[in-house]
Amino acid sequence: xENALLVGLSRQMALTRELDVIANNIxxxxxxxxxxxxxxxxxxxxxxxxAEAFLRPDRPVSYVVDKGTPLDLSQGPVQRTGNPLDVALxxxxxxxxxxxxxxxxxxxxxxxxxxxxxxxxxxxxxxxxEGGPIVFGPGEADAKIAADGTVSSDQGxxxxxxxxxxxxxxxxxxxxxxxxxxxxPALPAGPQARLETGAVEASNVKAVVxxxxxxxxxxxxxxxxxxxxxxxxxxxxxxxxxxxxQA
Numbered sequence: 001x002e003n004a005l006l007v008g009l010s011r012q013m014a015l016t017r018e019l020d021v022i023a024n025n026i027x028x029x030x031x032x033x034x035x036x037x038x039x040x041x042x043x044x045x046x047x048x049x050x051a052e053a054f055l056r057p058d059r060p061v062s063y064v065v066d067k068g069t070p071l072d073l074s075q076g077p078v079q080r081t082g083n084p085l086d087v088a089l090x091x092x093x094x095x096x097x098x099x100x101x102x103x104x105x106x107x108x109x110x111x112x113x114x115x116x117x118x119x120x121x122x123x124x125x126x127x128x129x130e131g132g133p134i135v136f137g138p139g140e141a142d143a144k145i146a147a148d149g150t151v152s153s154d155q156g157x158x159x160x161x162x163x164x165x166x167x168x169x170x171x172x173x174x175x176x177x178x179x180x181x182x183x184x185p186a187l188p189a190g191p192q193a194r195l196e197t198g199a200v201e202a203s204n205v206k207a208v209v210x211x212x213x214x215x216x217x218x219x220x221x222x223x224x225x226x227x228x229x230x231x232x233x234x235x236x237x238x239x240x241x242x243x244x245x246q247a
Contacts, residue, residue: 026210032203040070071170096164097121123177168184
């Protein structure tokens with residue numbers, strides 16, 4: 001019975017983790033450039049535990065193990081905005097921004113110019129060009145971004161967006177504000193990298209799928225809680241009967 005409760009507890013912990021992932025996906029349904037995550041679990045056979053201790057061969061006890069939350073790297077829908085500073089990235093490329101913790105990467109292409117004339121993301125992170133931050137001088141107008149990432153105004157070219165890619169994008173780590181960090185150096189996207197200007201990449205979260213998963217997790221958790229409650233009740237009855245027989 002103890003093993004049954006421990007197996008149930010491992011499953012509850014896995015369901016709690018999956019619920020957190022689903023909730024985060026749903027919360028970012030409207031976040032530009034957001035990449036959804038899914039949950040992956042595996043079976044772990046306990047090497048020293050067994051289901052019963054009789055003469056016949058023991059049945060191994062298997063637990064649920066969290067195997068991570070891989071990214072869904074599929075392209076989100078491209079939405080036209082008409083804003084000359086909005087860009088939708090193509091393929092597996094990312095923009096580079098300067099965060100308080102160093103360089104970070106994002107697919108959110110809704111850009112703007114702050115009061116200091118710096119090109120920034122919606123969260124205020126400075127967007128980096130191939131030569132560093134992109135800055136506009138006082139009085140400049142008609143700021144826009146070309147399909148090759150060149151940033152210009154009525155005063156001329158101000159830089160070119162730095163686009164990067166990763167040999168293993170699944171290793172990217174969420175770092176808040178719709179940003180990623182990487183344990184390995186980023187690779188240049190190359191001169192062939194192109195943007196769709198006047199548009200943004202929307203979140204690739206499939207709301208209907210996530211809501212369906214949410215209901216499945218809730219039902220599984222409730223069913224498991226009932227099973228564990230009945231198992232605990234059965235154990236209590238067994239202990240009570242043993243005590244009565246000994247008395």
